Amino acid sequence: MxxxxxxxxxxxxxxxxxxxxxxxxxxxxxxxxxxxxxxxxxxxxxxxxxxxxxxxxxxxxxxxxxxxxxxxxxxxxxxxEPLLHCPGQAYITVSESCIYDCRFCAVPKLMGPTKSKERVIEMVRRAAMTGRLKAISLTSGVEISPEHEVERIADIAQALRTFGVPIGISVCPTERSNEILRSAGAIEVKYNLETLDPDIFQTVCPGLSFEGIKISLADAVGVFGRNSVFTNVIVGLGESDRVLLQGIDELTEMGVMPVLRAVYPHPLRLADLEMRRPSPGRILRLAEHLRRALDRNCLRGDAPQTMCYPCTGCDLIPHRDL
Ligand code: SF4
Incomplete structure (x- = not known):
């Protein structure tokens, strides 16, 4: 291919x-x-x-x-064959519900259960028994509050250290999430900005703070180091290429690695928002721009060990795909 x-x-x-x-x-x-x-x-x-x-x-x-x-x-x-969600990783969603209502996301509509620590450990134990477990990635909706969720995920991550593989965590950031998650043993974090257009952010992510997430991302680079901090950026929410290209430059200068994700128009969300899957040409152009931005800032797409950069399933990943 x-x-x-x-x-x-x-x-x-x-x-x-x-x-x-x-x-x-x-x-x-x-x-x-x-x-x-x-x-x-x-x-x-x-x-x-x-x-x-x-x-x-x-x-x-x-x-x-x-x-x-x-x-x-x-x-x-x-x-x-995926291990848990994706090949080589136990990528587990802990809370399958969310108090927020990001307009593109199916989680608040589905309002699924929250997995207990024991259940997550058992899932990882089974994944490890296959001999294919290279990393553990944890993500979560926000069941009660971002602070509560960070504490819950940190407690689970702490218990998973015994498996001896890298742990990455993607949650809604809080003032202390970087130090809490680092102390719990995470080596990489992802805090999702979702869009690089602040006006679109206000509409699609009500109740969340664009600037707050950016500050947490910048702090995270200081705590976790380079090639270790990521943010999902959805492509296809009505943003312009100009905003995307500028935003990619700004994030990579901060040491943050964007994951450029084609929007998925979930059937449960079609009435809430206009979402347009990007063309192949747009996907390619943006990935090429991202690769150049990573190169300029001495960041490597083949260095991360958890979550989406090593998986490559949903995106064109610089230094792996191009
Ligand atoms: S790239 Fe896609 S499939 Fe792979 S871990 Fe990320 S969201 Fe999951």
């Missing part, structure tokens, strides 16, 4: 299983919560596609899987 093909597959974002293809696993994390997906790997690249009605069809051909569109083979490869 060449770079342009991966950009195209990300742009479509979905695939439909034909008869003999296996079932995918359902995600409990983030905007696409509740949807099944598959990881398709071809050559050096991997892409995650949501199982949904799609112009792309996934079929088995001998030992291979092929993605076909209107009779034309788009890519040949094989499916990769």
């Amino acid at each position: 060449d770079l342009a093909t991966k950009a195209y597959l990300i742009s479509v974002g979905t695939v439909e299983l034909q008869d003999s293809a296996p079932q995918g696993a359902a995600s409990t994390a983030g905007p696409s919560a509740g949807e099944g997906s598959v990881f398709f790997s071809s050559g050096e690249r991997t892409v995650r596609l949501t199982l949904a009605p799609s112009p792309l069809k996934l079929l088995r051909e001998g030992n291979e899987h092929v993605i076909v569109e209107r009779g034309r083979v788009v890519a040949r490869g094989h499916l990769v």
Whole structure:
């Protein structure tokens, strides 16, 4: 799968299983919560596609899987079995509910359960038994308050240190989240800005503070170091390329590594917001800009050990895909 093909597959974002293809696993994390997906790997690249009605069809051909569109083979490869949510990682959503109501996110609509510490430990123990566990990533909605959530996740992370693999954490930041999560053993953090346009942020993330998250990200670089602090940036919420390019420059100058994520228009959110999946050309241009920005600031996309940079399923990752 060449770079342009991966950009195209990300742009479509979905695939439909034909008869003999296996079932995918359902995600409990983030905007696409509740949807099944598959990881398709071809050559050096991997892409995650949501199982949904799609112009792309996934079929088995001998030992291979092929993605076909209107009779034309788009890519040949094989499916990769996720460990927990993604390949090689136990990526676990602890609280599947949220007091906030970010307009693109399915979690507040689904209001799922909160996993106990014992349940998370058991999930990781089972993942470790496969011999494929390379990292633990924890994420969480906000069940009661951001402070309460950080304490809960820190307590769980502390208990997971015994597995001896890197731990990354993505939560809503608080004044003390950096020191609390670092003391608990996390080596990487992700605090999601979601959009780089402050005006759009106000509309899509009511109740959250754009500036507050940026301050936490800047502090996090001081606590966790370079190549260790990330923020999800959704592409397709109506933001301009100019705002995105400037924002990418600003974040990377701070030492923060953006994860450029094509918006997923979840069926539960279609009435709340206009969301447009970016074109392959836009995905490529933004990823190339991000790669140059990382290079200028001596940041490496192949250095992170947890969460989305090593996974590469949903995005074009500099220094891994391009
Ligand atoms: S890139 Fe991130 S969100 Fe996407 S599948 Fe991988 S770990 Fe999950």
